[in-house]
Amino acid sequence: MQTEDYPNIRRKSRAAFDVIFKEQPEKFILEPVGTKDSILGQIALKEPSIFRYKLEFKSGFKTEFIGKWKSRKLIINGAKVICADSISLLTSILLRRKVLGFNHSEYRENAFYQNVDSSLKQYLIEQYWHIGDQNGVHFLAMEEIKGATRPKTDDFKKIIDIITDFHAKYYQKRTVIEKMSLNYYTDEDYNRSSKMLLKMWRTLSSQNDVIFTTQEIDTIENFIKNIATERKKLPNNHFSLTHNDLSTRNIFKKDNNFYIYDWEMACYQNPEHDLIELLCSNLGKMTDAEIISLIKYFRSTLTKKTGRKLSDKEFRALLHFNLLEFSTNKLSSLRLFNLRAKVAFINQFTKNSARLIRLFGI
16 A cells, blocks of 8 residues: 655655656555664664565556665764753764764765675675665665565574675775775774763763673773774784674575675774674574684684684774673663663663673683
8 A cells, every 4th residue: 555654755755766767656555664672773763774665657567675764864863862951971972973883884885786796795685775865865676575574593603694795895905996986994082082982981881880790990091092903902903894794684584595785884904893793693502612613713714714813812802802892882872872762672782792801701
């Protein structure tokens, strides 16, 4: 049934159709996509940002696709939700949002799809069209894989096989930063942002006191204060294209094929960051021994594909840094968002990160 809900999105969509199809469809059905745990849906406030489009034209041509709307306004709305009523925290986040990964995210996904190596497209959903305008609003029309499910922990080795293909293809190729509009955080970026990260972390103190021990909190806060120094201790030039949001929520599985989507946070950083986010997204019922085995599998796979062999000390430092950076950066922003939203998966992310912190002996 065709409805006239979401008039603002409907108006913008029709403007996009003029560019894409050079005509308007005779039938135009618009369905919001997302669930109660959709972050984008809640940040958008008045209207969802992701829709299923069903179009029929006079010529008989029919098409269905997923349409995503992105804009700078969405980023600002997200910062407001995260900060609640704290003006000082809002100011800090807007000034230092690059380190949070949101800077230029409104057009990064299109840059990724336009430039990614063809050998990797087998792991991606197809992007059909992209429309952007001078007001910072972007529209991406993308393939919908129907009947897909989210992967389980049993699928992690296969996911590691896939994501390390991306890491190997772009390992030490810094030119990809400009080509794909990737974020890249320098030591100075972290140095300038440590106060903001500490403020975010301490806003969650009442939760932290329950989830972490006093010693762990002291270790984590010391890490935040010295994050730029800690980063300098990592192996030199160990960077590649990373998804930077590699959770099981951003992976489709269908017929034993896997598709990684939502590349808007893509970054040039340590490959181990993707491993950490994948583990924190879903440890399931894995034992500590199974987790350690999976980490070893990632290490051996990445070494084989890149030819770079890291010492035990170097690899351990990479795991420690990326786990603590994730736990006090992106995860803090998700947890602040969750003070209002009450989304179950964010609580699980937090518990999983605490478990890894103990497993790693941090």
